[in-house]
Amino acid sequence: MSQEPTALARIRPHRLKIYFDGGCRPNPGAIEIAVVARGHTYISRGHGYGTSSDAEWLALIQAVRIALSLEEPDFVLIGDSATVVNQANGLWKCRGADLQGHLQVFRDLTRSIGKVPIRHVKRSQNLAGIALARAH
Numbered sequence: 001m002s003q004e005p006t007a008l009a010r011i012r013p014h015r016l017k018i019y020f021d022g023g024c025r026p027n028p029g030a031i032e033i034a035v036v037a038r039g040h041t042y043i044s045r046g047h048g049y050g051t052s053s054d055a056e057w058l059a060l061i062q063a064v065r066i067a068l069s070l071e072e073p074d075f076v077l078i079g080d081s082a083t084v085v086n087q088a089n090g091l092w093k094c095r096g097a098d099l100q101g102h103l104q105v106f107r108d109l110t111r112s113i114g115k116v117p118i119r120h121v122k123r124s125q126n127l128a129g130i131a132l133a134r135a136h
Helices: 052-070 082-088 097-110 127-134
Strands: 016-025 029-037 040-050 075-079 118-120
Touching (some): 016 127, 029 052, 029 127, 082 118
Parallel strands (some): 016 075
Antiparallel strands (some): 016 029
């Protein structure tokens, strides 16, 4: 009897794991994002006003930018927003101009590197989400 491996178990161990999370207080509200890569935490605010979906997308986009700056060819992006993960993976549609705009920025950034693996984890496993919560 074989079991389906968890999202983290499917990730190759040598891949650089880059965690991302975004939020806003209240929702909608001021956006803040976090990315964790190679033991470094990047937290930023001042991304304007938006929804939690906007915040998650901006965090994913920042995670891609950080991955590109690290010049790491083998990485996986890990987030806890099932909606954004599925939209970025092309499984769900982005509804609304703002979300479609975020998707286009993501596609533009990743066009030169091809398909980028993006995985979903529980909130309790998302290092960026944990860092963002502790930053308050």
